[in-house]
Amino acid sequence: MTIKIDGKALADEIVQGVAEKVAAFKEKHQITPGLAVVLVGNDPASSVYVRNKVKRSEQAGLNSIEHYLPADVSQAELDALVDTLNKDDSVHGILVQLPLPAHLSDQRVIEAIAPAKDVDGFHPVSAGRLVTGQPALVPCTPLGCMIMLNRQCADLSGKHAVVIGRSNIVGKPMSSLLLQANCTVTIVHSRTKNIEAICKEADILVAAVGKPLFVKPDWVKEGAIVIDVGINAVEVDGKRKLVGDVDYEAIFPHASAITPVPGGVGPMTIACLMQNTLTAAEFQLADAVAE
Ligand SMILES: Nc1nc2c(c(=O)[nH]1)N[C@@H](CN(C=O)c1ccc(C(=O)N[C@@H](CCC(=O)O)C(=O)O)cc1)CN2
Numbered sequence: 086m087t088i089k090i091d092g093k094a095l096a097d098e099i100v101q102g103v104a105e106k107v108a109a110f111k112e113k114h115q116i117t118p119g120l121a122v123v124l125v126g127n128d129p130a131s132s133v134y135v136r137n138k139v140k141r142s143e144q145a146g147l148n149s150i151e152h153y154l155p156a157d158v159s160q161a162e163l164d165a166l167v168d169t170l171n172k173d174d175s176v177h178g179i180l181v182q183l184p185l186p187a188h189l190s191d192q193r194v195i196e197a198i199a200p201a202k203d204v205d206g207f208h209p210v211s212a213g214r215l216v217t218g219q220p221a222l223v224p225c226t227p228l229g230c231m232i233m234l235n236r237q238c239a240d241l242s243g244k245h246a247v248v249i250g251r252s253n254i255v256g257k258p259m260s261s262l263l264l265q266a267n268c269t270v271t272i273v274h275s276r277t278k279n280i281e282a283i284c285k286e287a288d289i290l291v292a293a294v295g296k297p298l299f300v301k302p303d304w305v306k307e308g309a310i311v312i313d314v315g316i317n318a319v320e321v322d323g324k325r326k327l328v329g330d331v332d333y334e335a336i337f338p339h340a341s342a343i344t345p346v347p348g349g350v351g352p353m354t355i356a357c358l359m360q361n362t363l364t365a366a367e368f369q370l371a372d373a374v375a376e
């Protein structure tokens with residue numbers, strides 16, 4: 086029997102757990118962890134994600150601070166806002182929704198955020214901490230994938246994990262987390278030869294390639310755990326539909342567990358942002374005590 090991993094239910098559980106810990110944190114320290122979310126422009130998908138982040142922040146008992154900037158905001162104005170948020174003690178986490186409009190630099194904004202407030206885990210300092218096994222703010226999507234994997238498999242040690250995709254946001258941090266869990270990790274990408282055969286050896290297959298239905302049933306080992314990070318909008322019979330990087334229907338009977346799209350990894354990304362905001366507030370408090 087294949088398990089359909091219910092990301093929405095697990096995300097609800099995580100946010101509930103964060104809410105309990107936030108309540109205890111407030112009680113103990115008289116501090117409410119604050120998450121500042123910055124949205125530039127009005128891209129419909131980004132607007133939905135930001136709305137969900139604000140809603141989840143409220144459920145978690147976090148202080149939600151929202152900044153909506155026009156699509157033609159200058160890089161200097163955006164940098165100035167990030168600088169203000171970096172200096173604001175009531176803000177423990179800063180998230181700038183990506184992608185930014187073309188005239189702005191995603192990388193420049195990522196690097197402008199104070200590493201201590203980098204709840205997306207995209208700053209080079211956070212990436213370096215993760216790779217070197219130090220306490221770190223870990224990118225939310227891979228963190229959500231690891232929580233799902235740990236739920237499905239009590240001991241990941243020695244498993245062969247294949248990650249499809251090498252982005253800084255998913256593929257690379259995912260590989261670091263799997264390595265920390267003592268998996269044998271292979272990353273495959275657009276230049277990899279014989280990608281099907283490598284995927285077929287995976288006990289754990291994580292697809293983060295951004296290509297609809299890229300992974301086919303004959304790429305998957307019987308009993309593998311399949312985590313689908315892709316969220317691709319396609320048109321079927323004239324209607325817009327979301328599909329993953331994995332051919333879910335066809336692969337389902339071959340996997341031991343698999344995430345659907347929608348309702349799999351996506352909701353976990355936002356739940357882990359709540360978790361990271363609490364972690365950032367805890368780290369900042371510990372640093373203040375140590376100073
Ligand atoms: N600053 C960031 N920007 C972006 C991130 C990020 O982690 N930080 N990730 C993505 C967008 N994203 C969160 O920001 C995100 C994407 C999708 C979902 C989600 O729950 N998707 C649903 C389907 C949504 C739909 O119906 O359209 C699902 O998979 O069930 C959550 C968060 C890029 N930008």
Ligand SMILES: [Mg+2]
Pocket residue numbers: 185186187188189190191
């Ligand atoms: Mg750009």
